[in-house]
Amino acid sequence: MTVYVDADACPVKAEAEKVATRHGVKLFLVSNGGLRLSQNPLVEVVxxxxxxxxxxxxxxxxxxxxxxxxxxxxxxxxxxxxxxxRVLKHNGERLTEANVREALAMRDLMADLRSADPFRQGGGKGFTKADRSRFLDALERELRLAK
Structure with a gap:
């Protein structure tokens, strides 16, 4: 069992490391640069x-x-x-065979809407403490289930 984190712009790298370490699981932080190396022997920065x-x-x-x-x-x-x-978004939402196609369709729809209105300002909602807490709970649950 391994945890892979798409680390570019990931707001929960520290939380993922904390939970993976508690479970004794190898964690890969994958990025195209800009990450600090971890002293944790279970964490590998790629x-x-x-x-x-x-x-x-x-x-x-x-x-x-x-x-x-x-x-x-x-x-x-x-x-x-x-x-x-097993796949988790940063806010703790789990993506499965049952919902990932819908998420892809919504992503494509939103991309089409953004391209149709180049003057649209703003983005999605911000990342909150509640999102961080949901992520911690979800990763804990997924690691337990994966064992």
């Missing part, structure tokens, strides 16, 4: 080359049944769900 989706490809090529993937990237989540990995 710096991939620059390029579109290189970190996603690295994770998707390795994640499988029994692993947990933490990502906000819906196409990556869909690929990992297909391989049997």
């Amino acid at each position: 710096i991939v080359p620059e390029g579109p989706d290189v970190a996603d490809i690295w994770i998707a090529d390795r994640a499988g049944p029994g692993d947990v993937v933490v990502t906000g990237d819906i196409p990556l989540a869909a690929r990992c769900v297909e391989t049997g990995a």
